[in-house]
Amino acid sequence: MVNKQILVALDSGQAARSALKLAARLAGALDASLVLVRVLSPTEAEKPVREEFAAAGTELAAQGIRAHYELTTAKPSAVPDEILDLAAALPAYLIVMGSRARLAVADLLFGSVSAQVISRSACPVLVVRPGDGQSQADPRLILLALEGDEGSEPLLNVTEDLARALKAAVQVVHVSYPGGDQLERSLYHARQTHGEQALAKAVKRLRGAGLEATAVQLFNRDGIAAELARHAEDVGADLIVVGLHEESRPEERFLGTLPRSVIRRSKRPVLIAKEHPGR
Numbered sequence: 296m297v298n299k300q301i302l303v304a305l306d307s308g309q310a311a312r313s314a315l316k317l318a319a320r321l322a323g324a325l326d327a328s329l330v331l332v333r334v335l336s337p338t339e340a341e342k343p344v345r346e347e348f349a350a351a352g353t354e355l356a357a358q359g360i361r362a363h364y365e366l367t368t369a370k371p372s373a374v375p376d377e378i379l380d381l382a383a384a385l386p387a388y389l390i391v392m393g394s395r396a397r398l399a400v401a402d403l404l405f406g407s408v409s410a411q412v413i414s415r416s417a418c419p420v421l422v423v424r425p426g427d428g429q430s431q432a433d434p435r436l437i438l439l440a441l442e443g444d445e446g447s448e449p450l451l452n453v454t455e456d457l458a459r460a461l462k463a464a465v466q467v468v469h470v471s472y473p474g475g476d477q478l479e480r481s482l483y484h485a486r487q488t489h490g491e492q493a494l495a496k497a498v499k500r501l502r503g504a505g506l507e508a509t510a511v512q513l514f515n516r517d518g519i520a521a522e523l524a525r526h527a528e529d530v531g532a533d534l535i536v537v538g539l540h541e542e543s544r545p546e547e548r549f550l551g552t553l554p555r556s557v558i559r560r561s562k563r564p565v566l567i568a569k570e571h572p573g574r
Contacts, residue, residue, distance in 0.1 A: 299327035299388040304378045304412070306333070310393025310425040315351065317423055317564060318391040319360055320433055324460040328361035330385060334377045335368045375411035382418060389453075389566075391421045394558055410555060413539065419453045419568040422558050434533035434564075439467045440523050440557075441493045442538065442570075449568040450538050451497060455504050457534070457566075464507040466530065467497045470519045471512060520556030527563050535563050538570040 303318045305311040315331070322329050331351065333344055348364040355362040369377045382390050394409045413420045439454045441447055458465050469490035494510035501508035513522045527535050537554050554567040 299325050300330055300385045301325075301327050301389045301391060302330045302332055302378070302382045302385060302387040304332050304334075304390060304392040304408075306393070308393055308425065310423060312393075313425060314391050314393040314421075314423040317421070319355060319358060321389070321391070321421075321457070321460075322360050322362075323358065324433065325388075325456070327388060328363075329355065330381070330387070331362060331364040332378060332381055333364070333366055334374045335366060336371060337368055339368075341366060374408050375415065378408070378412055379415055382416065387418050389419050389421060390416055391423065394422045394424060409558075413554060413567050414552075416569075419449070419566055421564060421566045423564045424558075424562055433463075434461050435463050436530065436532045437461075437463050437465045437534045437536060438523070438527050438530070438532035438563075439465055439497065439536045440538070441467060441469050441490075441497060447493065447497065447538065447570060449570060450536055451500060453566065453568050454536050455501060455506065458501070458506050459504065463533070464509075465501050466509050466511055466532065467494050467501070468511045468513055468523065468526065469494050470515050470522050518556070520553060520560050523557055524561035524563075527561055532563055534566060535561060536566045536568065539567050540570055 301318055301322055303315055305315065318329055321327070331348055333348070335341065335344065344366060348366075352362050352364065365381060367377050367381075378390070378392075381387075390412060392409055392412065394407070409420075409422055413422070434457070437454055437458055439450060441450070454465060457463065471490050490512065494512065498508045498510045511526070513526055515522055517525075523535065523537070526532075535557060537557055539552060539554050554565060558565045
């Protein structure tokens with residue numbers, strides 16, 4: 296069996312420390328190794344960072360987790376490229392990184408590092424907020440948000456992997472507009488709406504894999520991201536899994552995709568996997 300490798304993109308912030316804690320727990324459950332990555336600016340000294348990595352490596356080894364680190368230097372604008380190149384070279388099963396969540400004006404104009412990595416990564420990306428309490432324990436409830444069943448295979452694959460390894464339950468969620476279900480049934484004379492079909496199909500697959508899975512239909516009153524974040528808080532979800540369409544609309548690229556909105560609104564770790572439309 297090929298050993299899974301989880302790339303952890305680190306900086307000096309609190310979010311990176313939370314990301315490393317959660318990555319270590321996932322590595323232990325998945326029997327994966329960690330690759331700790333730090334992209335230094337041209338003026339940043341290497342020695343203190345190497346010392347930090349050496350200390351982190353000792354702590355991880357004491358937990359029985361295999362880890363090594365990669366240091367590289369690049370201009371700030373090239374940081375996403377460095378992370379993505381390293382992830383592709385491994386290849387990484389998962390990228391884990393921290394996020395400040397509240398974006399600066401420069402981030403809105405040019406895109407934060409996490410946003411660029413999410414939009415361009417070939418593998419799923421897990422984003423952890425600063426000081427996220429959920430990074431202190433093994434995830435036991437995973438919230439999987441589905442828009443439909445087309446292209447959802449990558450989301451189901453990573454959710455199944457993590458739920459099995461962590462012995463976690465999965466709650467599959469679809470958000471619809473109030474009254475939209477009745478309208479869809481009347482227009483198409485369907486017994487089940489598109490969302491209900493997606494939920495049933497996902498739950499059937501996860502249960503077939505021996506996992507505990509349930510379906511929940513939410514109604515979009517304050518926005519999809521807001522509904523998902525609120526529900527995750529209400530049920531105590533430890534991890535939210537959402538999809539990113541490979542071909543996003545121009546307005547989404549400008550205003551922000553659903554994953555970015557969920558990250559900004561929720562305190563929970565958010566895992567993003569690219570969906571493949573029409574597959």
